[in-house]
Amino acid sequence: MKNNLTNFDLSSKPITVIFLSFFFLLFVSCGSKKEVQFSGKTMGTTYHITVVTGYFSTTKNLKDQIDQRLEEINQSMSTFRKDSEISRFNANQIASEKFKISDDFFNVMTVAKTVYDLTGGAWDGTVKPLENLWGFGNSENNYRIPEKSEIAELLPDIGFNNIEISSDHYLIKKKAPLSLDLASIAKGYGVDQVAVLIRTHGIKNFLVEIGGEVFAAGFRKDGKHWKIGINTPQTGSPFDQVYKVVNLHDKGFATSGDYRNYFEVGGKRFSHILDPRNGYPVSNGVVSVSIVADTCTFADGLATAVMVLGHKKGLERINSMDRTECMIVVRTHDGKSVDYYSKGFKTYMTSLN
Numbered sequence: 001m002k003n004n005l006t007n008f009d010l011s012s013k014p015i016t017v018i019f020l021s022f023f024f025l026l027f028v029s030c031g032s033k034k035e036v037q038f039s040g041k042t043m044g045t046t047y048h049i050t051v052v053t054g055y056f057s058t059t060k061n062l063k064d065q066i067d068q069r070l071e072e073i074n075q076s077m078s079t080f081r082k083d084s085e086i087s088r089f090n091a092n093q094i095a096s097e098k099f100k101i102s103d104d105f106f107n108v109m110t111v112a113k114t115v116y117d118l119t120g121g122a123w124d125g126t127v128k129p130l131e132n133l134w135g136f137g138n139s140e141n142n143y144r145i146p147e148k149s150e151i152a153e154l155l156p157d158i159g160f161n162n163i164e165i166s167s168d169h170y171l172i173k174k175k176a177p178l179s180l181d182l183a184s185i186a187k188g189y190g191v192d193q194v195a196v197l198i199r200t201h202g203i204k205n206f207l208v209e210i211g212g213e214v215f216a217a218g219f220r221k222d223g224k225h226w227k228i229g230i231n232t233p234q235t236g237s238p239f240d241q242v243y244k245v246v247n248l249h250d251k252g253f254a255t256s257g258d259y260r261n262y263f264e265v266g267g268k269r270f271s272h273i274l275d276p277r278n279g280y281p282v283s284n285g286v287v288s289v290s291i292v293a294d295t296c297t298f299a300d301g302l303a304t305a306v307m308v309l310g311h312k313k314g315l316e317r318i319n320s321m322d323r324t325e326c327m328i329v330v331r332t333h334d335g336k337s338v339d340y341y342s343k344g345f346k347t348y349m350t351s352l353n
Contacts, residue, residue: 035221038063042070043078043187045211051198052205052221062201069197070190076104077186079128089171090179098170106169108182108189108297115185115301116160119317123305124160124276128181134281136261136272143263145270151279158276187213188254188300195296208296212255215296216248225249227350233259233288233329233337244290244327244339246348252296256303257288273307284310287337288329291318292348298324311340318342 036059038049049066051059076085085105092099101109115123128137133150135143157177164172187210194208195215205218207226216226226249229242237259246253258271262281271281289306293299302324306314311328318326325345330338 119305122308185301188296191296254299
């Protein structure tokens with residue numbers, strides 16, 4: 001916008017003040033918003049955050065506060081830290097002993113219990129020993145097909161229902177060998193907690209992403225909904241290759257897939273997604289599940305559970321829930337992909353442009 005003040009007689013002070021005030025308001029209305037972006041590393045992956053604020057608003061120290069909040073969550077639920085809450089809980093080999101937990105741990109366990117119950121145990125945070133048995137439990141990728149007897153030996157100590165969660169923030173193991181791994185839901189919780197933190201700064205429009213899990217609040221700088229791309233669910237597809245796009249507004253979003261972490265033996269694929277009820281990798285053809293829900297924590301856990309349930313039972317389960325939608329991608333025997341949608345998922349779909 002060009003300033004044409006030199007074309008006017010500025011000898012009259014009141015007129016000058018009035019005009020400059022009008023010019024200032026017009027300037028602000030044309031460019032009253034700005035985007036500020038943060039990125040970093042957490043939970044073994046990366047995060048990217050975009051906030052939309054007033055042009056003269058400050059986001060000073062916000063990134064430091066975000067990093068500190070994520071560090072607190074890591075210290076609570078990272079199985080890679082020997083002194084974390086979850087590691088100390090796993091190391092405790094005394095059944096029926098009360099184990100005091102933080103608010104973060106309690107909040108995640110509460111949502112986890114809900115997902116476990118809603119899906120009939122298709123999501124289970126105690127499945128880690130089975131993942132280790134198949135070789136998915138560490139970065140060394142020592143994949144192997146275990147004997148049936150090895151799986152049968154572990155199954156009695158698998159089961160989220162073997163953990164009692166008390167309202168006064170205690171966990172109690174019903175079986176001493178039982179251990180927890182909340183990786184399939186903790187990133188979603190991290191996303192939600194960063195969203196809570198950002199809102200304490202009076203910011204209503206923002207996008208938080210950690211390792212592909214998302215919460216979108218309000219609108220973009222241009223006033224439109226946030227657009228989230230779903231990665232193409234094919235082996236070897238680039239991480240930025242978009243399969244479908246959804247509009248998000250005040251919603252959490254998470255995707256789970258089997259097309260990057262698996263091994264093959266004799267032409268048969270073994271996915272890292274295990275069915276905790278029988279101890280074997282899922283083989284129902286589902287390659288990707290995307291969930292839209294009110295929180296990213298809930299969406300994160302559900303995405304893994306629906307991978308296990310399969311597209312028929314998964315759709316039935318999601319369609320019975322309020323304010324929750326999903327897209328399930330199934331690989332057919334001829335290698336093609338077929339999409340299945342819950343009743344309301346298509347209302348979120350849009351184009352990339």
